Amino acid sequence: MPRTPLITYDRVRKTFPGPVVAVDDVSLDIAEGEFLAIVGGSGSGKTTLLRLTNRLIALDGGTIRIGGEDIGGLEPVALRRRIGNVFQNGALFPHMTVAANVGITPRLLGTPANEIAPRVDELLDLVQLDRKAYRDRLPDELSGGQRQRVGVARALAAKPRIVLMDEPFGALDPLTRDALGHDYRALHDKLGLTTLMITHDITEALLLADRIAVMRTGRLVEVGTAAELAASREPYVTELMSTPRRQAARLAALLPESGAA
């Protein structure tokens, strides 16, 4: 790997009372500018790994470094303000307007209001929402896709280098999901972000990410590019990688040959 790692997971371990080992001895380097998808079933530990990254929860073993710095020594609130966060279904604050939602992290950082307003407009342009039409709306007045565009704008507001996304597009219809994924990937490249995106959809991961980390029962089973994963001999990875092709074959049988673009 030519690029220097921005995020390093070194033998990271997290146990929940029960006891349940949620993340088990995970070591992983993520390069600056990389788009990493984390794939796994429910209970695989992928969300826990993400929450450990911005210290929403504390780890039990190992270290996580960002830019070479052990995050264990950082103030959690300050750390979170430096990292963009996109949540499932957007998780917009329903009592705040679009502008207030997007501007929240700059506001928490003490940015003056007259600097936040133009930044919000800039971000709405970036996520392709009409600034005049959407700025003053409440989240309830938006469609699912628009809400998640606002969610992305909110995550980018304080100009983070890293963005954590937890199944950001999971609840959207296929067309919106495809468009949003594509648009976000373009933003990622344009802004030079480093993105960790959780998804349970291997197809989405293959289409958007540079590399894919496969997790199962807390362990990192495999990590690599699409080609590297396709060559993996791990049964779970093989099974996972064969799913898109199997589905494509079944679709081909169902759909008439002609008319395909």
Next chain:
Amino acid sequence: MSLLSDPRFAEALSHLADYLGSHLRVSIAALALGLVISFPLALLARNRPSLRNLLLGLASVVQTVPGLALLALFYPLLLALAALSLRWFGLSFSAFGFLPAVLALALYSMLPVLRNTITGLNGVDAGLIEAAKGVGMTERQALTMVELPLALPVIMAGIRTAAVWVIGTATLSTPIGQTSLGNYIFAGLQTQNWVLVVFGCVAAALLALAVDQLLALIEHGLRTRSRARVGLGTATIALMVGASLLPSLAGTSARYVIGAKTFTEQYVLSALISERLQAAGLSATSRAGLGSSVIYEALRNGDIDAYVDYSGTLWANQFHHQEQLPREALLAALKQDLAKDKVILLGELGFENAYALVMPRKKAEALGIRSIEDLARHTAQMSIAGDYEFFSRPEWAALRDAYGLTFRAQRQMQPDFMYAAVASGEVEIIAGYTSDGLIAKYDLVVLDDPKHAIPPYDAILLLSPKRSDDRALQDALRPLLGRIDIATMQQANLRASGSDAESSPQAVARWLWSKIAK
């Protein structure tokens, strides 16, 4: 006759500023105190299940205590605290009226505020709290910027419930000496003045509605970030409280406070005392509807200046004497007891208002009953009614044991309804009051007590210790001593139980004075 031209309506209206103002002050103070206590408690308890359950459990238990009892319990509690505070810190405070009412009502307001704050905060989507932390909020910022705004409708619903409860329950603070709209209701119930009762109820309901709507306005303003709405609602409540303070700030508060217990005769006598003081150029106001146990302590502590009590009542209930003494001996002994408390017994009014067993004259004659001794043979088939305290008073135990009375049933009633109940045969016997005018009205007969099981109940005029050297007061009241005989008091009480313009305590007091001044 239209309601508005009814003189009783005009009389009710004349007290409105005082009663409504006091009611509002005590309610808002209680609500504010309740909020200040329960809101932080709710924040503290919401993530601590055992503390939460303990608090909600305690608040629920408080809620099951009837409002009247809760208010009444705070009085002796504060009396004890006041005594301790005086002994330990040299600080004295009044355990009468405002303070116990505010504390009891504040306690009463806690349950809805606690429960709704906890429920509202716990009902906020966990995903949003995670998002609040994720975008970089501290715990405190997450609480104030996300959790509280989202829980606001539920929290405000709790505050509104508390406001309505407190304003409604504040009507019950009259017996512990806090003037409120309950003064209308208690006075109206005692003197069968239904206009007063309805007036008090409607006024309390309107006040509750008004405050509820103002809180709704504030809530709506907070939710829609409309400063105008929040400001208007808050300013109106502040203005109402301010207006309620004006009369007391004007400083013309009366010099003497005359107490009255919760029955007709007491209302008349307190009106008579006030009237005599005013005639002597002294200003006086009355605190009516005080509970029997509250009124004596209030006098002893100087919260009220004068009232009329009854020798036997003080003897048995206040000083807990068991032995039976003849009239003069009891008065002499009582005087010594009172002197220990430095309470001044100015003198007897001349009549006795004793408990007595009373039944319809015709029935008594048919059965050949003249005394309680005769009655004892028939009681197994009879039911008896008494006022709310009679059956728990030592007099009843003494009477029962002396004559071996065993009734088929015992019932407790509003005193003014007992006489009608015994006249109509609803019950066979009542424990009535000898000075009650209704005895003559319903053609009832008072049964003799040959064993003197019931002590004498001379009406005596008591003054508070701080009035021991007040010649003006004592001179103004001395003309009342020994002048009111039983027949005159019965007539006065009968007049006061009517329901026309001539039956207000003030009108009857004037009539009474005209009779005894001759």
